[in-house]
Amino acid sequence: MAPYRTVSELPQLIPVFPLDGALLLPGGELPLQIFEPRYLNMVDDAMAGDRVIGMLQTRGGSRARPILSPVGCLGRITSYAETSDGRYLITLTGLCRFDTGEELDLRLPYRQVRAKYERFGDDLGEDSEAEVSAAARSRFATALKRYLNHRELDIDWATANDAPLEALVNSLCMGLPFEPAEKQAFLEAPDLAGRFEVLTTLLEIDASDPDDEHNSLQ
Known part of the structure; x- marks a missing residue:
């Protein structure tokens, strides 16, 4: 580097x-x-x-x-x-x-x-953890599970659970199939906490489609 x-x-x-x-x-x-x-x-x-x-x-x-x-x-x-x-x-x-x-x-x-x-x-600067409450992290985990189920995708949960929040959030923002405008929203979020909030919201929106038969957790 x-x-x-x-x-x-x-x-x-x-x-x-x-x-x-x-x-x-x-x-x-x-x-x-x-x-x-x-x-x-x-x-x-x-x-x-x-x-x-x-x-x-x-x-x-x-x-x-x-x-x-x-x-x-x-x-x-x-x-x-x-x-x-x-x-x-x-x-x-x-x-x-x-x-x-x-x-x-x-x-x-x-x-x-x-x-x-x-x-x-x-x-x-050095990598730093965003100040995210336990409730926000729980909301994020639920949204991610519903999103992956909705999209019929999977991730390595052991790796995800052990990863620092910044690495996990950034890898999901970059790797998941969001629309270009949504990816731009991740880029323009002011900091990691803002990116975490945008990601959680978009995961919830995508997984909330009432017409999708895979919308509930398995």
């Missing part, structure tokens, strides 16, 4: 990868398969430089040039491999969220923005 201790040390001009439904959170790991020529070029340039890429979702616009969401997450390439057919298999590890600032026209095949990290300086 790059030794970034404060937001002032983070690269300000960053390449961005707009990809709806792909969520990167600070401390999380996002595997990506890169095959489009412009993004192969982006990875080449990133590997030759700071090894960082900003992950963003979009908000409408044209397919060729969608409108970038106002908040993204900077990730560092921590795993890299090239396949025999020229694809790149990389893993981004989340560093810090950013506000999407000015987009620069540098005549490159991929897009670059000037990232603003000031609001998210706490993302670079």
Whole structure:
């Protein structure tokens, strides 16, 4: 991991990868398969430089040039491999969220923005547990069980029960099949406690469909 201790040390001009439904959170790991020529070029340039890429979702616009969401997450390439057919298999590890600032026209095949990290300086701090009450944790556990039953999904409960709250919440936000707008809500939550509340609420909403025959706990 790059030794970034404060937001002032983070690269300000960053390449961005707009990809709806792909969520990167600070401390999380996002595997990506890169095959489009412009993004192969982006990875080449990133590997030759700071090894960082900003992950963003979009908000409408044209397919060729969608409108970038106002908040993204900077990730560092921590795993890299090239396949025999020229694809790149990389893993981004989340560093810090950013506000999407000015987009620069540098005549490159991929897009670059000037990232603003000031609001998210706490993302670079040590992992910390959110102050969540026992009642909130119980509500979350019930909502998660109902959601998984509703979706006919399963998780390793032993691992989940032993995981720190931040690791568990972030992995669920990134890995469960939420809609892009819902994933953006996780990203824009002010802190872990806020993300925990958004996650719990969305789990409850999804599992409350009265027309689904799997809506009750088994």
